[in-house]
Amino acid sequence: MVSSPHEAMHRIFQEYPGLFSRVSEVLGVDIPPPISATALPTDLTETRPLERRVDTLLRIDTEHDGPFVLAVEAQGKKDPSKTTSWPYYVSYLHNKYALPVLLLVVCQDRATAEWAARPVSIGLRQWQTLSLNPLVAGPHNMPVIKDVAEARKDLALATLATITHADNPDVDAILKTLSAALRDTPESIADPIVELTAQGLGNRPAAQQWRNLVAVDLSFYKSPLSEELREEGRAKGLDEGRAEGRAEGRAEGLNEGRAEARAEGLLLMLGVRGITVTDEIRQKITNCDDPQLLRQWLHRATTATTAEEVFATQ
Structure with missing residues (x-):
């Protein structure tokens, strides 16, 4: 059965074909950036009953x-x-398309990467x-990106890394960097990255960390992952009353709606950071109707x- 990390490791190149030129640069291979890329059929099956499929196949034009x-x-994992x-x-692709062929293998553990690199x-x-x-490409040669500015320079590369x-x-720090880099990014750009990262983490403990980070940023609220997060929150009782507040916020105006959503995100973030939320703090947050202050x-x-660092007056 194909796992979600497996899908994310190759599907990211379908979403961002130009990513390969940056990956090749990281890996020390001089391949020029593409001027166009076309997805090709991945079915390599012959007329005889033997099915062969490559994960992702692209024609890259330079x-x-x-x-x-x-x-x-x-x-x-290793597969003899x-x-x-x-x-x-x-050989098949070279014969079919009469073009040079390059095989890129993406791995998540060093042992598999070293095995795959053998001629x-x-x-x-x-x-x-x-x-x-x-x-x-794997953990042995992909960059560990923990600088927000570096991540923002190339979000696709940061996602694959x-x-x-x-x-x-240090995956928690890596995830926080990527999440911070996506703040205020248009949903059309952020949503695929959010979903691919969630897929790539699979069922690892870090997956929940990513889900929590995603949940606190308003720019992700329309993605399928964030919708799922809200449903989980309701099921666990984390949303009681606040869901009602969001509905009232929509009726009373966009400004109040944003304040309600940011208050929810702030409460989630405090939980992620391990900061105790007292009744006084909860009331301070939920009673605040200033979206800019909540954002701060x-x-x-x-x-x-x-908590003192969060609410300190300047």
């Missing part, structure tokens, strides 16, 4: 070096059968007829360690 075919494979299927993919040779000991050298470092001990408190809460 300005100076011409087009090539990029096959992306997401690899979650790939030593026969990968050379087949490359695959076909032939005799004295003479190798065919040699395959996959380009591999986050997915490949899903098991990194919310931003402070992302780094604060005490």
Whole structure:
């Protein structure tokens, strides 16, 4: 059964075909940026009853070096059968499209990445007829991005780096960086990144951390993941009364609605940061009808360690 991390590791290249040129630069391979990219059928099945499918397949066009075919494979563990299927993919694609073919393998653990990077040779000991050298992206060579400005420079690369470092001990800091980089980003840009990151984390403990971070930012409220988060919150009783407040806010005006939603996000963020929410603090937050002040408190809460730091007057 295909896992969600598997899907995220290759589907990100469908969403952002230009990402490959940045990944190749990170991996030390000089491949020019694309001027266009076209998704190709991933079915490599022959007329005989043997089905073969590559995860993601793209035709990449470059300005100076011409087009090539990029096959992306997401690899979650070592699989000896790939030593026969990968050379087949490359040979088949070269024959079908009459273009250069590059195989990129994306992994989430170092052992699998090192295994995938081994050359695959076909032939005799004295003479190798065919040699395959996959380009591999994984935790051993993708950047650990914990600087918000760096993440904002290339959100697609930051997302792939986050997915490949899903098991990194500092994954919480990596996720907070990506979440902060997405603040105030248009939903059309943020939503795919939110969903791909959630997929890439799978059922790891860090997945809940990501869900909590997503829940506190208004720009994510229309994404499928945030809708699911709100449903979970209602089921757990975290939303009682506040859901009613949101409905009243819509009736009384957009400004009050924003204040209500930001108050909810602030309460969630305080919980994520491990800051005790007393009855006095809860009342202070829920009674505040100033969206800008609530936003200021919310931003402070992302780094604060005490309630005093959040509500300090300046």
